[in-house]
Amino acid sequence: MNDNFSSSNSSTADFLRIAVQKSGRLQEGSLQLLRDCGLNFSNGKDQLKTQSNNFPVELLFLRDDDIPQYVEDGVADAGIVGENVFIEKQKKNALIRRLNFAKCRLSLAVSRAVEYNGISWLEGKNIATSYPNIVRDFLQKNNIKAGIHEISGSVEIAPGIGLADAICDLVSTGSTLLSNGLKEVAIVLKSEAVLIGRPGLPTEKQQVLDKLLFRMEAVQKARNNKYILLNCPNEAIEPITRIIPGMKSPTILPLAKEGWSSLHSVVDENDFWDKIDQMKALGAQGILVIPIEKMIL
Ligand code: ATP
Ligand code: ZN
Secondary structure, X not given: OOHHHHOOOHHHOXXXXXXXXXXXXXXXXHHHHHXXXXXXXXXXXXXXXXXXXXXXXXXXXXXXXXXXXXXXXXXXXXXXXXXXXXXXXXXXXXXXXXXXXXXXXXXXXXEOOOOOOOHHHHOOOEEEEXXXXXXXXXXXXXOOOOEEEEOXXXXXXXXXXXXXXXXXXXXXXXXXXXXXXXEEEEXXXXXXXXXXXXXXXXXXXXXXXXXXXXXXXXXXXXXOEEEEEEEEEHHHHHHHHHHOOOOOOOEEEEOOOOOEEEEEEEEXXXXXXXXXXXXXXXXXXXXXXXXXXXXXX
């Protein structure tokens, strides 16, 4: 079954082979991240694989569930999958990097009619899931004995048709649960896309991977930060600098208007709105916020 990819032509033998999802929720984010890292390649539609024309990487397009096995077997050197799939498959792969997209959670849910009073409610019950290994571990850790009914799709209908008392499935907004008369009662695992890899790559491939990881770091940092420019009275420079210290320190330029300066810095996306409020209170005006493309410390 691996033959699709094993007969490589010799010129790409040193290429780092990265498996990405062929279609689905991970595909766009995976390809966008690689493109933001500067890799050029044609789109994967209806292709089994493609090569970058400016970086020694070959992409293999696969079902996400198959990626950990392909990586373990060495057909691919690395892969992008949900952490949920990485953990469930229990292959000999390493988690190389969290990628900060495709965030979701694997949760337990029960019928809304159930008076759920904590994890012990599950004792002796039946749980339907596509993640039997993760659920088994979770139950063990919580000292609960319950049946696990493995099904591969449409897990959310299981309680309604009498197949199980509870389900364990991926949730992002919870709207699927709601429309099936279910309620989320416990989070089993928080997940995001991760880069996984096979330990012990040959030196040339490891060098390509290291180069790619350096770029991913720069891209992910940039995504989490914004460049900020603002005008402030000179006496506010010091307190504002304490709020947005930037990478080393902010750039300060005098304005033509006496007693005023322009201050340039970098701010973390997550506490951006809080900081804006604090700076406005200190007299900041004309605040501009600009996306950063790459960020190298
Ligand atoms: P495939 O055909 O490749 O097997 P699939 O149907 O198993 O695809 P998708 O639904 O595309 O998989 O989900 C792929 C991964 O995306 C999941 O394993 C999970 O990590 C993540 N994911 C799933 N649901 C969501 C969601 N609602 N929001 C964000 N990420 C999600
Ligand atoms: Zn899948």
